[in-house]
Each structure stands twice: as C-alpha cells, then as structure tokens.
Amino acid sequence: MKLKKPLADLYNEIRIQEESEPLREKREFLQNDITKYLPEEMQSHDIDLNASDIRIFDQGSYKYHTTIKTSVIDRDVAVVIPLDISEHTDPRKIKKYLKNALSHVSTRTVNIKEPCVNVAYYEDGEEWMHIDLPLYAEYQGNLYLARGREFSDTYSWEPADPDGLNDDLCSQINGNDQLRRVIRFIKKWKYEKYKNSTLSHEIPPSIGITYLVCDHFLKVSTDEGDDDLTAIYQVMSNIKNCFTVSYDIYGNIKADITRCLTVKPYSDIFKKMKDSSDTYCVTFYNRLSDAVKNLRDAINVESEHDAGVYVKNVFGDDFIVPPKNVSSASTFSKKEHGFG
Amino acid sequence: MGEREIVLNILSKYKEISVISTESKKILFTLFNRMYYCIYPLKEEQTGRVCFLVKSDEQYDYPHILSFEDHSDGYSYICLYENDNMIHFLQTYEEKVVDAVERLIALLSLSSIEKELEFQKEFLYYWNNEATNKHSIYLFIKQNRVFQKMNIYNKYISGNLVAWNVISDGIRLNQTTVNKKEWNFCPAVDAFYISITDNRRILPPTHNNIWSKDDILKIIYGKDFSRISHDTYIKLKQTFVKHMYALLVFEMIIEETSVNFSVFVIFRNKEKDTLLNKLTNDISKVEIYSSQRLDYYYLCRQIGNDTSLLNKTALLIGAGSLGSYVGKELVKAGIKNLSVYDSDKLSYENVLRHDTCCLFVGQAKVDALKAELEYIHPEILVKAINENIDEDSLLKEIDNVDIVIFTVGNSDVQLKLNRILKQTHHSPIVIYAWLEAGGSDSHILVIDYKKPGCFECLFTNAMGELVNNKADNVSDERLQTNIIRNGCGATRVAYGNTILLRTTAVLLETVKKIFDGEFETNTLIDINLQEVCDKGTDFVERKCQCCGNRNDRHL
Numbered sequence A: 001m002k003l004k005k006p007l008a009d010l011y012n013e014i015r016i017q018e019e020s021e022p023l024r025e026k027r028e029f030l031q032n033d034i035t036k037y038l039p040e041e042m043q044s045h046d047i048d049l050n051a052s053d054i055r056i057f058d059q060g061s062y063k064y065h066t067t068i069k070t071s072v073i074d075r076d077v078a079v080v081i082p083l084d085i086s087e088h089t090d091p092r093k094i095k096k097y098l099k100n101a102l103s104h105v106s107t108r109t110v111n112i113k114e115p116c117v118n119v120a121y122y123e124d125g126e127e128w129m130h131i132d133l134p135l136y137a138e139y140q141g142n143l144y145l146a147r148g149r150e151f152s153d154t155y156s157w158e159p160a161d162p163d164g165l166n167d168d169l170c171s172q173i174n175g176n177d178q179l180r181r182v183i184r185f186i187k188k189w190k191y192e193k194y195k196n197s198t199l200s201h202e203i204p205p206s207i208g209i210t211y212l213v214c215d216h217f218l219k220v221s222t223d224e225g226d227d228d229l230t231a232i233y234q235v236m237s238n239i240k241n242c243f244t245v246s247y248d249i250y251g252n253i254k255a256d257i258t259r260c261l262t263v264k265p266y267s268d269i270f271k272k273m274k275d276s277s278d279t280y281c282v283t284f285y286n287r288l289s290d291a292v293k294n295l296r297d298a299i300n301v302e303s304e305h306d307a308g309v310y311v312k313n314v315f316g317d318d319f320i321v322p323p324k325n326v327s328s329a330s331t332f333s334k335k336e337h338g339f340g
Numbered sequence B: 001m002g003e004r005e006i007v008l009n010i011l012s013k014y015k016e017i018s019v020i021s022t023e024s025k026k027i028l029f030t031l032f033n034r035m036y037y038c039i040y041p042l043k044e045e046q047t048g049r050v051c052f053l054v055k056s057d058e059q060y061d062y063p064h065i066l067s068f069e070d071h072s073d074g075y076s077y078i079c080l081y082e083n084d085n086m087i088h089f090l091q092t093y094e095e096k097v098v099d100a101v102e103r104l105i106a107l108l109s110l111s112s113i114e115k116e117l118e119f120q121k122e123f124l125y126y127w128n129n130e131a132t133n134k135h136s137i138y139l140f141i142k143q144n145r146v147f148q149k150m151n152i153y154n155k156y157i158s159g160n161l162v163a164w165n166v167i168s169d170g171i172r173l174n175q176t177t178v179n180k181k182e183w184n185f186c187p188a189v190d191a192f193y194i195s196i197t198d199n200r201r202i203l204p205p206t207h208n209n210i211w212s213k214d215d216i217l218k219i220i221y222g223k224d225f226s227r228i229s230h231d232t233y234i235k236l237k238q239t240f241v242k243h244m245y246a247l248l249v250f251e252m253i254i255e256e257t258s259v260n261f262s263v264f265v266i267f268r269n270k271e272k273d274t275l276l277n278k279l280t281n282d283i284s285k286v287e288i289y290s291s292q293r294l295d296y297y298y299l300c301r302q303i304g305n306d307t308s309l310l311n312k313t314a315l316l317i318g319a320g321s322l323g324s325y326v327g328k329e330l331v332k333a334g335i336k337n338l339s340v341y342d343s344d345k346l347s348y349e350n351v352l353r354h355d356t357c358c359l360f361v362g363q364a365k366v367d368a369l370k371a372e373l374e375y376i377h378p379e380i381l382v383k384a385i386n387e388n389i390d391e392d393s394l395l396k397e398i399d400n401v402d403i404v405i406f407t408v409g410n411s412d413v414q415l416k417l418n419r420i421l422k423q424t425h426h427s428p429i430v431i432y433a434w435l436e437a438g439g440s441d442s443h444i445l446v447i448d449y450k451k452p453g454c455f456e457c458l459f460t461n462a463m464g465e466l467v468n469n470k471a472d473n474v475s476d477e478r479l480q481t482n483i484i485r486n487g488c489g490a491t492r493v494a495y496g497n498t499i500l501l502r503t504t505a506v507l508l509e510t511v512k513k514i515f516d517g518e519f520e521t522n523t524l525i526d527i528n529l530q531e532v533c534d535k536g537t538d539f540v541e542r543k544c545q546c547c548g549n550r551n552d553r554h555l
Ligand SMILES: [Zn+2]
Pocket: B063, B064, B065, B079, B080, B082, B122
C-alpha cells in the first residue's frame, strides 16, 4: 500500500488530540465567569437567570475529535440560556450582556461577532487562541442562535439545534477512525491552501468540509490495513463531482456547491461564501480539482518517492516525502547491522 | 576514466553544484550557498565511500553536520550513512558517487519537520554535547512511564562528587554492585520523572539553541498542544517542592525507542510551592545534564528481550555447571529475581565448565553464582541458599516463584521432589533438565502438574513398574569410560561444555515459550548434536505411580 507511513506520520503531526492545558484553564475560567457573572449582568437588565440554568457544552471539532493544529487555537463552546425571545427580541443586547459578563478580565479581549461572542487571548501583541461562544436562547423547548453584530441592522434569533448537530456528526464519526483521519487530512489540505486568506467567508467553513467528507466517505482498506491515500482521493474526487460547474458565454467558469444542514435551520452551509463573492466557490473548486489531480497522480505513479512528491503538493511541507533510492536495490541490506 | 574525472563528471550533472577547484585529492564546490569539499576513495578501495565536508559556521545548526568535529581548515564532516544498511562493496564506483551526492542534496533539502525528525533521532548526541555535569548520572526508572518522584543517592570519592544514582521507588538494587556504604541519600535535590507523550517541536540543545526555562515550559505547559498527559499535569500541580534544586528526568519515545534526558533546574528561592508553580515562575537557571539510563527493564528492551519474562521469578535447583549457565542466561534474558539452592563448593577441577571463575574456588557454588550474576546488573537479586532443597523449603519457595528449574544431576532428588510437587496442587510450571554423560545428549522435561505426565513417568514402564530413565540414550559402557573418580564415591562425568551451551539455549527458549503460553501439554525435549527433538507427551505413562490414574495401575 502506498504512503502508509508518511500519511500516518502526517496524521500524527497535524492532529490535536486533547485541549492544551492553557486552553483548558482559560476555558474553565471562562465557563466559571459565565455562570458567575452572566446572571448578575442579566439581573441588572431585569432579566432573571439562574446560574444552574445555564448550559455550556462543546461544539465543533473538539466535540468530534477532528481538531487539527493551526497557528491560532480555535475552539467553539455553546452557551444556552433560557430566555423569552418574544419579549427580548434583540439578540444583540443579550450578546452584549454576555460580553460584559466576561470583560472584567484584562487578559482576554471580548468581541461580538455575527454568530457568536469571541474571546481572544493575546501574547506579545499576537493572538494565540480564541474561544467562540455561540449564544443560544432556549424558548418553548426550542433553541435559537443569537445572530447579528453589535451595531448591525440585521439581527435575528435563528432557529438552531446544536445538540442535534453534535449528535448527527458524532454518530457518524465516532467509531470510524478512517473517516476521522480523512476529515483531519482534508481540513489540513484546506488549512494549507487557505493559509493566506483573510477575507471573511472566503474560506469554506469547516463544518461544511466535515459534512461533505462524511457524505462521501467510503472505507478503503486492504490486507495491509486502511488505505488512507485512496480514501482521501475518493472523497475529494466525489466532493469535486458535487459541484455544479458551468461556463458563461466568455468561457469563464462558474462553480456552485450546496450542502444544507440536516438540523435546524436547514440552511445551506456554503450560502455566505457564495453570497460574498462568485469567485470564492470557483477558487474552492479549482483548489479541490488540483488536489484530486495530485492524488490521482500519486496513486498512478510507481515509486513511493514520486507519489510522495504529489501528495506533498496537497498537504504542504508537513508531509514527508519518502527518500528515493539511488543505488541498485541489491546494495541495500536491511539485515546489515553491528553485533554490539 | 580516473576517479577524479568520474566524480567531476557526476558533480557537473547537478545544476545546484558548481565546482570551484580541484586540489590533489579534494574537490571544492558550492551548493545552496555553502562551500563543500568532497573526498573520494580510490576505485580499488571497494568498501570506500565518498565523504563531504562543509565549511564550518558557528551559526549553522543542521542535523548530521558534526560541527564540533572540526577537520582540517575549518570544515566539518557530514554524516550521510548513519544506518549502516548499505554494503558499499557491492556498489559500482559511479553508484557510490551518485548515491553520496543524492544523499547530500536530500539532507540539505530537508523541510523544517524533517530537520526536526533528524535532530530528534540524534537527540542524546546533541544533548550530551551540551551537558555541563562533571559527575555521572545513572537512571533507574520504573517501567510504567507515569510521573514520579525519584530518589537521588550520591557517591563521593576523596571529597569529589563522582556519581548520582537516581532511582524510582520500588526498584531495589543489589549490594554486590551498589554498596550501601558508598552511596548516600541526597536530600537537597528533588528528582522527578516526567514522561513526554507528544514530541512535536521538542528539539535538542545546539550551539545556537541552548535550552532555557521556555523549553521546559513548552513541555509542561504547551500552548499549542499538550506534550505531557493531563494526569502528569495534575501531578505537577499537586507535588510540592521545597528545595533550591531539582533534577527533571524526561522520557520521550523516538522511533519506538526511549530517549531519556535530564535537566538540572535551579530555583530562585527555597520557598515551598507546587512543582508546576516553581517551574513556571521560579526558575533561575537550567543546566543540561548527561545521564545514562541503566534500569534492567530499559536494558532488556534495548537488546530485544522477550518482555513476557520481565518481572518473573525463578527457583533454580542446582548451581553446578548447567545451573550456572542457565542462571546466567536467565538473568540476561529478563528474569532478574532468582533463588538458587545447592550445597556444593566450587573446585578447580570444575572451574572450566562452571560459569563462574577461579576467584570463587573453595566457596559455595551458590555464593559464587550470586556474586557473578549480581555483577551483571545491579537490579539482579539472587537469593543464594547453600543447601540442598528439602520439602519445607520447596513448598515455601513455590508460592513465590513463577517457574522451577531443576539442574541437578541426581535422579533421586528429582524423583523425590517431583512427588512433592505433584501432591501440592499449586506448583508453578517445572522444568527438569539433565545431561547424559558422553557430552552429546541432554533432555528437558516441561511439567505442568495440572496436566498428565510427570518426571516419574520417565522411570515407569507400561506396566507401571519402576525402571531406569527411559529418555536416556547413552549406553552404560560409554558412561563408564567418562567417569572420573575422586575418592569416596564422588564422581564427575567428563562431558565438556558444548553440551552446556546447547542445553542452556534450548532451556532458555523453553522458558520463553512457557511464559508466552506456547505449551499446551507436558513435553519432553531431546537434544543431541544433530537436532532438538520435541517428543511431546510420548513419555506420559498412564500407570505412573505418581501422576497416573490409580485405577489404571491395578488393571
Ligand atoms: Zn548523523
């Protein structure tokens, strides 16, 4: 089987298994502060909230164990409070209260973002970690995500089902190690290809990638164990085939992909990306096509070394290309060793 | 074409390389903005290899460039053939040159992650180069790889500190090698073992990258990801330190091998605090110490011993020639706790086939063997009893051992103890080993008393009658010619020592198989000059008076 060890090494290099201790500590502080200060803050705006009614839980890659190493640690923690949204119709205000509840500590910087409250940590002027806190209101047995920037005109309590989302992805990923690896590999590909992207919505959202991989994954294994190279190739190639590609009269390519959430609000995960610019989806498609081509070439060439060179084009410098053998194979002897 | 022409010709094919000059036996060239020269062998030196040296540069830390080993005029040797898995004799001259150049270019083109791997592979080499300790440090670490406080014992010779023994709780050292009077407990330094579970970004110190407290923080409190387990982290938070000094013994696994390295940490003050707080807030200085891991478990792993033998205990009955060979190989194979019974003394006549030596002549064989074995490694503990084992001792011993091995040349002893073992119902597996006279044939009998068959079966015929040992092959006449009498009935059979080596080798394999659970039945193994023959259960006699079915006996 081709590139088994180099891919295994890459996997060990990119994966984050557990939260780091500084992250754990910051997260625990944050959770404590939410339960301690949010009820006070809400009270000062005449909203009753019991600390024991606040529900805080993991969302995203730390929940599904698909986290990869990135330059800035990024963690999503959901905060759910009971709230009558027919009375408190403006989620921006509630997010503001959450921000206030967390702003008494100087080591963190709290900002309100469109889908969450963002808590960032800086060292020597550089952000090294942020924890995103999507805020949900629980009302009449349903959850609603607080959307809207602090001073934005558009805002809403959007129906949401973070527990359902967690359950859905966990049930697909847990117990399926190759799928989990393939998700991490493809996230690594995305990370490499979008390293220099800074515009919002330019980058395909991770949840979209995760869903697409789950949709198109097929287990590939041989007598020698799981064949991750082929599995990655097949998934990426299948995802590529999901795009609707067309050309306008000038011959310019147009690409479109849609993947709707399987839970509330059942919206298209890629909508924001597509709404922001026509080119984003095309870039996504082109980069994906490039990866598929490299992976296909890697599968088709004979030598491990040459295959490795192609795969390195997909995953970047963290992938170690196996050395090429220069001398005739017969001069190598694995048995040769000193008898110390 | 001469050697130089061949080399030049090959170098010229690489666009990265520009040759500058060709002195007598050196070719000077540049590659990736550095100066190199190449030394090439003569064609007739078939085992020769092509070498490269790079112009030394203090600021240049690169794996496999042996910067301290400055060769002539400030060039450093580049190590290209670390694994020794290449037979240079088989390469053509051209192959040699191309291979070396390709290796050089590959080495110089490493990505940062590949460089890290290469640095890690030679971690201890770099570590020891930067070490500042003058005294030796020996580490005896328990095998479970969990955080632990360790104890330091120091040894002074004429007022100078010469060594530290740093020992995990639970590891006992013998007195033969570690004399308690020479080693004193050292209470002023706390020592801790910290297991690293994720090696990423841990690099050895080099000239331009000396270790500081930040490197320690990266291990214990890594922001990007954890390099120690959460359990270890909690232990760091719970453990208190009240001294100025601490020795941190780290272990990480690199390419499936344990790499242990020690850091001596000096704190700013003696104030008592948790180890975590001390390490994060209070370090004033970090010193690189070289240390040598010496524990028995580690050394067994290094040579590939079967780990199923580790922590097993054996009772060896008989410390004669065979017993001495077997004892020595057992402790080298992983069984470090041994009880040995024998009432004999070592004599000059026996010294060349006993595995001890002349020094011990006149002393009890068990004491000689104890000393000899305990000198092999300080964790080897031999209980030497200068007596023939009796029923009481045997019954006591079998509760504390995992295997019993008979290496006595006396059938009466074996027949008697065989009956006792059969009757106890809680005997561990027993091996009977004996040599026939003549130096060719020997036998090993594996008995699990829960299964049919015992030593007495060998001395029983199909009728249930006692007969002489049926396994033996050598005729009585041949036996007579080999007997040496030295007065009053004492006899010694001249059988040389190759039979000892053969028998010991098979016995050792047998012990491993027993602990690997490979024996399903009791088994007789015949060993002779030509072969090792597994006779299986053929020896079992249904009418054996010891193990046989009582009803069968009267049929
Ligand atoms: Zn080297």
